[in-house]
Amino acid sequence: MRLLAICGSPRESGNTRRYLELALKEAQTLGAETELVWLGDKTIHGCKGCYGCVQARRCVIEDDFQPILAQMARADGILLGAPTYHASIPCELKALLDRAGFSGRWACNEMKKADEGYTWQGSLFSGKVVAPVTVARRAGQNFAFAQLLLWAACNDCVIPGNTYWNVGVAGKGGAVDADGDSEGVGIMQGMARRMVRTIEALNRT
Template sequence: MKVIGICGSPRIGNTEFYINLVLDDLKENGFEVELIRLRDKNINQCEGCYKCIENKRCVIEDDFHEIFDKMAKAHGIIVGSPVYNGSITPRLKALLDRAGFSGRWVSNNLKTEDGKYQWGQMLFSNKVFAPVTVARKTGQTFALAQLTLWATVNDFIITGSNYWTVGTAGTSGRVNANEDSEGISIMKHLAHNMNHVITKLND
């Protein structure tokens, strides 16, 4: 079983630290894991062209497709972002927008009944999702909600921990997540819960 972590940070820093805590724990328990750093990728924003309906794939050619294919094959996905002005990072938002559209239309057609969409299974149905946000102090709530709302509309099963899955680090740009003992504990428990849920779903 495979779990991927997607880091939306534009630098090597605290967000990557928290995601790796979860991935390392899962790896120790027999999972195949991979960290994807968006700072190394070229990902353009969704153009709202709806060509993914007809083509069954996003028609914008960049690094999106490589990541999307890995998302499609994973049993679990951890998505992490630092909080900038109360929000997730733009490159991560671009990835999620396009993945949401593409995942919806891969196996569905644009059909309505009485003006309402009739959805069946989607690409991400029954996959396990965990959101992680990192901030110096505040702004966590909206950013965490962004990730959670994206996961719920795309039919993921969301895994939580014994507290909101947030880290507190980065005062004056510092890379000091290793000092956040509570955040570390939260991430380790998140790994335990992801292990439990993914294993049960695939028994």
């Protein structure tokens, strides 16, 4: 079982990364193989809407997106982590998800003629277990959290529930203090356990 955490924070060692690390550590105790990708040192341009992926069956923009997409494709579960910037996710993560979702759909489907409807055959992410993680000092998380949920929902992913939203509250004045959010730490650990159990259940079917 492979769990991939994608840290969309521009800060290399900020609270978003720490919450993801706590979740991965919990998953490791249950036997999962884990890895974490930080987007802050990557070059990932936004989707150009060029539709080159329709014929190529892959995104045709050449940058750091391709190896990350390969990691996402190999994973059984994906944690999408983002700090909250003006009630939204950072642009680096948005660029990754836009391109992954668009090219991932055309990797599994054919473009139809103008007078034909679609019966979608899933996407590159069909059946993967995906959980969002957002972090904010106080508020603004709802929309950022919803952005990640909506991406997972429209890419045919399985979204496990939790006892609360997967959110952390930390960072007054830029402080890296996620460990002090005892409730948030418990939420992340619970999320990890539910992801592992969900993947195990899917593998049995």
